[in-house]
Amino acid sequence: MNKIKKFYVVGNPIDHSKSPYIHREFASQFGFSIDYRTEKVSKGELANFLSKAQEEGVTGINVTVPLKEEAFSLADESSNRALSAQAANTLCFSGGKIFADNTDGLGVVTDLEQNLGCFLKGKTILIVGAGGAARGILGPVSQRDPRTLFLTNRTLEKSKRLVELYRSKNIEILSWGNGLLQPVDLILNCTSLSLSGKLPAIDKTAIGRETICYDLAYGRHQTPFVKWAIDMGAALAIDGLGMLVEQAAEAFRVWHGPLPSTSGTIEKLRKSIS
Ligand code: NAP
Numbered sequence: 396m397n398k399i400k401k402f403y404v405v406g407n408p409i410d411h412s413k414s415p416y417i418h419r420e421f422a423s424q425f426g427f428s429i430d431y432r433t434e435k436v437s438k439g440e441l442a443n444f445l446s447k448a449q450e451e452g453v454t455g456i457n458v459t460v461p462l463k464e465e466a467f468s469l470a471d472e473s474s475n476r477a478l479s480a481q482a483a484n485t486l487c488f489s490g491g492k493i494f495a496d497n498t499d500g501l502g503v504v505t506d507l508e509q510n511l512g513c514f515l516k517g518k519t520i521l522i523v524g525a526g527g528a529a530r531g532i533l534g535p536v537s538q539r540d541p542r543t544l545f546l547t548n549r550t551l552e553k554s555k556r557l558v559e560l561y562r563s564k565n566i567e568i569l570s571w572g573n574g575l576l577q578p579v580d581l582i583l584n585c586t587s588l589s590l591s592g593k594l595p596a597i598d599k600t601a602i603g604r605e606t607i608c609y610d611l612a613y614g615r616h617q618t619p620f621v622k623w624a625i626d627m628g629a630a631l632a633i634d635g636l637g638m639l640v641e642q643a644a645e646a647f648r649v650w651h652g653p654l655p656s657t658s659g660t661i662e663k664l665r666k667s668i669s
Contacts, residue, residue, distance in 0.1 A: 400429055401452065402650070405436040405444060406459030413664060414457050417643045420663070421655035441465045449488055455650045456486040457643075460587070463497075463527040470495030480530040481560060485646040496649050499528060500535025502642025503583070503611070503635070508539075510637050510661070513581060513607050515539035521575065522546045523595045524585030525553040528611050530560070532585065537563045545569050545579065547597075549586075572596035578603025582624070584610045589618035602627040611635040615668050636668075637661050 404414040415431045422429045436444045441462050448456060458466040463482040467473065470483060471492040477483045483495035507513040518541045522529055525548035537544055547569040548554045554568045569575070579601055586595050589612035602608065608624035613634040617625075624632035640661045648654045 397427070400454040400650075402429060402431040402455050402457070403434050403448060403453060404431070404457040404459060405434045405441070406462055407435050407437045409433045409435045409459070412459065413639060413668075414459075414643060416667075417640055417660055417664070418647060420660050421644065421647045422651075424655050425651070425653060436462060438462065438465065442469055445469060445486075445493065449491075449493075453488060455488065455646070457646060458484050458486060460527065463531070467495050467497075469493065476500060476531075476534065479534045479561065482527050482530045484531065484642065485649055487650060496646070497531045498642040498645035498649070499531030499638070500533075501645050502638045502640075503532050503609070504535050504539060505641040505645075506635075506637035507581075507607075507609065510641075510658070511607070511631070511633065513631075515541050515581070517542050518580040519543045520545070520581045520583065521569075521579045521597070521601055522583050522585060523597060524548055524587075525550070525557045526585065526587065529585040530557060532583070533557060533561055533563075533566075536583070537561060537565065541565070543567060545575065547571055547573065547595075549596075572598075574598030575601040578606050580606060582606065582608045584608070584612070584620045587612065589614075589620050592619055594619050594623055599627045602629050604628060605630050608632040609635070611638060613639060613668075636664060640664065 418431045467483040473495040477495045477497040480497045485496040487494040520541045544566045546554050549571045558566050606629045608629045610618045610620040613636040621632040640657045644657050
């Protein structure tokens with residue numbers, strides 16, 4: 396009989412995580428079971444946890460806020476996408492080594508393009524935030540060949556560092572609260588502001604009748620950003636539940652090989668939290 400493989404998702408806070416549900420659901424699509432648990436791990440504690448996990452014979456670990464940069468720095472080897480982001484959300488243990496990957500960017504691009512029909516090529520996109528999530532998505536989004544990428548973050552230095560990381564020429568940095576005079580095609584809210592019921596400093600002139608607004612945050616209720624975008628007349632405003640499932644599907648592929656189907660899982664999750 397095959398031994399049941401063991402996984403964790405780590406971060407702080409972590410109790411709310413849907414990852415155990417999603418990964419068990421994916422495994423059941425292929426007729427096997429996994430042991431997938433949550434563990435509260437704070438900044439500075441990851442190295443200890445990884446040693447324990449390695450001793451326990453864990454196969455893989457998902458990493459969430461605030462540990463993505465720490466996870467990258469502790470890995471022995473990294474994928475190109477983790478290397479470009481200098482942040483990891485997926486770790487694999489193999490042959491005594493830790494391999495780091497980052498599936499956040501693919502997750503958001505897949506949700507936008509395949510699930511929502513919002514293709515990024517030639518689009519004008521405003522990315523709001525320059526934290527761990529923005530690091531993971533900026534590369535994959537810019538690879539889709541948008542016309543212009545605007546980046547704004549409360550801490551200007553972090554926007555500058557992020558643009559340097561990607562050395563991309565088509566990213567224009569805006570200062571926080573600096574209004575765009577014309578509507579953009581897509582706004583990606585990569586700040587954690589929705590988690591505290593707040594809105595980013597974006598002027599309503601950035602939203603037109605064709606604008607799609609995407610909040611990486613998600614929850615039981617409409618996020619403040621989604622609600623605001625609808626009130627401002629956006630064509631579509633949606634939270635990051637689809638991204639959550641898509642980034643998990645890619646992590647599942649990295650660990651197990653096959654790519655699970657995601658539409659049923661997104662639907663079930665949407666129903667279970669509403
Ligand atoms: P993070 O590294 O802690 O970054 C937080 C970001 O929010 C930074 O840009 C920060 O700006 C900004 N921010 C926080 N408080 C602010 C305030 N009071 N005013 C203005 N800006 C503020 O977090 P993260 O890992 O990037 O996560 C960001 C969001 O994405 C979270 O809501 C997370 O749940 C979500 N997320 C979702 C998925 C998914 O699968 N759907 C995946 C990853 C992340 P400063 O740089 O100025 O501090």
